Amino acid sequence: MEEIAKTLQQKGYRFTKQRQQVFDALTSSPQTVEEIVASLRNKDISIDKVTVYRTLDCFVNLGLVSKTQFKDKTAKYELLVAANHHHHLVCDKCGSVEDIPLDDSILLKRVRKQTDFQVKSHSLEFFGICAHCQ
Amino acid sequence: MEEIAKTLQQKGYRFTKQRQQVFDALTSSPQTVEEIVASLRNKDISIDKVTVYRTLDCFVNLGLVSKTQFKDKTAKYELLVAANHHHHLVCDKCGSVEDIPLDDSILLKRVRKQTDFQVKSHSLEFFGICAHCQ
DNA sequence: GACTTATTGCAACTGATTTGCAATAATATC
DNA sequence: GATATTATTGCAAATCAGTTGCAATAAGTC
Ligand SMILES: [Mn+2]
Ligand SMILES: [Mn+2]
Ligand SMILES: [Zn+2]
Ligand SMILES: [Zn+2]
Numbered sequence: 001m002e003e004i005a006k007t008l009q010q011k012g013y014r015f016t017k018q019r020q021q022v023f024d025a026l027t028s029s030p031q032t033v034e035e036i037v038a039s040l041r042n043k044d045i046s047i048d049k050v051t052v053y054r055t056l057d058c059f060v061n062l063g064l065v066s067k068t069q070f071k072d073k074t075a076k077y078e079l080l081v082a083a084n085h086h087h088h089l090v091c092d093k094c095g096s097v098e099d100i101p102l103d104d105s106i107l108l109k110r111v112r113k114q115t116d117f118q119v120k121s122h123s124l125e126f127f128g129i130c131a132h133c134q
Numbered sequence: 135m136e137e138i139a140k141t142l143q144q145k146g147y148r149f150t151k152q153r154q155q156v157f158d159a160l161t162s163s164p165q166t167v168e169e170i171v172a173s174l175r176n177k178d179i180s181i182d183k184v185t186v187y188r189t190l191d192c193f194v195n196l197g198l199v200s201k202t203q204f205k206d207k208t209a210k211y212e213l214l215v216a217a218n219h220h221h222h223l224v225c226d227k228c229g230s231v232e233d234i235p236l237d238d239s240i241l242l243k244r245v246r247k248q249t250d251f252q253v254k255s256h257s258l259e260f261f262g263i264c265a266h267c268q
Numbered sequence: 269g270a271c272t273t274a275t276t277g278c279a280a281c282t283g284a285t286t287t288g289c290a291a292t293a294a295t296a297t298c
Numbered sequence: 299g300a301t302a303t304t305a306t307t308g309c310a311a312a313t314c315a316g317t318t319g320c321a322a323t324a325a326g327t328c
Contacts, residue, residue, distance in 0.1 A: 014274060014325050028185060049276045053316065061317060069203045089251045100249060107258075110236060116265035117223040117232065124241075124258045131250035141292060148294050148305060182308045186283065206316080276323070292307070
């Protein structure tokens with residue numbers, strides 16, 4: 001039924017209530033583990049932080065979720081739906097994170113040409129002041 | 135005499151032995167605090183880790199040093215000399231970080247066009263397998 | 269339903285970074 | 299150069315995110 005159930009089972013993971021709950025809490029904007037726990041608690045769902053860490057780890061391995069480290073802040077996780085690769089505008093004042101789609105194929109091509117490094121993924125973040133904070 | 139002395143004093147910071155030592159230990163390739171402490175210890179310089187943290191913080195504020203967080207690893211600091219803006223190839227296997235110069239002006243222009251966000255800086259990291267680890 | 273094994277939750281641990289504070293050293297003033 | 303003022307240092311202790319060990323629980327299998 002749930003696609004998430006299939007994806008998990010295909011790779012030998014079990015489909016559990018907690019994994020469903022964490023999956024449902026995910027959005028396309030990045031959230032910290034604490035934020036995810038809080039949003040679940042708002043729905044009267046009690047789940048251990050450690051379980052959220054482990055579940056997100058699992059989702060990252062499955063390619064369902066991306067994990068991003070913003071400067072020295074704590075890591076944030078966001079849902080990866082097909083073909084939504086994008087980058088981030090991180091406000092130095094309010095800490096908000098805005099998504100921005102940018103075609104980076106030129107850069108990727110150039111890296112492949114210039115080096116022997118086998119690029120698997122990349123992260124591009126812009127830091128500055130958001131429209132709201134200006 | 136030392137340019138670093140002037141830069142510090144201009145902003146009301148004091149020029150100390152420790153700040154000079156940390157500054158001298160910096161290179162254009164990113165190092166962790168532990169690595170910096172170790173490299174100083176190799177020169178028979180004893181300095182507290184906390185002092186290195188505080189000194190690097192000060193240098194980052196002055197724009198002399200950049201601080202980068204690679205995935206969930208510990209932060210690395212590198213000397214910012216004029217016109218050496220570059221990006222990073224981070225090996226998922228051995229953790230090595232390679233510098234790569236890439237002209238990103240096209241992307242920056244596009245961001246300015248597409249949004250109201252006031253970009254101050256950015257970071258672009260490529261993750262994958264380095265030539266050595268392949 | 270019974271069996272096997274992955275997953276969960278709790279507590280304890282780790283490693284990086286931060287904070288409080290008294291001692292020390294850098295600048296400013298005389 | 300000696301003296302006063304205040305930033306900086308080093309140490310210990312605290313904090314914080316994330317990890318690990320382990321016994322109890324629940325998913326998948328037959
Ligand atoms: Mn995003
Ligand atoms: Mn570099
Ligand atoms: Zn903002
Ligand atoms: Zn490597």
